[in-house]
Amino acid sequence: MDKPHLRKILTVTGLLLIVLGFLALLAGAFERQGSSMAGVIFIGFIPIAFGYGDKGPLLLLLAILMAVAMTAFFALSRRRAVRST
Numbered sequence: 045m046d047k048p049h050l051r052k053i054l055t056v057t058g059l060l061l062i063v064l065g066f067l068a069l070l071a072g073a074f075e076r077q078g079s080s081m082a083g084v085i086f087i088g089f090i091p092i093a094f095g096y097g098d099k100g101p102l103l104l105l106l107a108i109l110m111a112v113a114m115t116a117f118f119a120l121s122r123r124r125a126v127r128s129t
Contacts, residue, residue: 066083069081080095080096080097080098080099080100080103081095081096081097081100081103082094082095082096082100082101082103082104082106082107083095083107084107084108084110084111086111091108091111093107093108093111095107
């Protein structure tokens with residue numbers, strides 16, 4: 045199997061696992077009473093944030109802070125990679 049074909053298979057498999065995991069968490073959250081949930085989904089560089097429940101706003105703030113930190117780490121690592129080449 046050539047590497048570009050394997051790369052496509054692994055990418056699609058990884059994305060499917062992420063979506064399935066998100067759906068499983070979402071289904072489990074709706075099953076229990078009084079649960080809270082929040083998350084941030086990036087589509088390109090556009091963040092979509094959501095949250096519900098009594099602890100939803102706090103979890104939403106935490107998710108947004110984690111997304112900002114993740115973006116900053118990505119930008120810094122990309123800058124280092126560009127400088128080293």
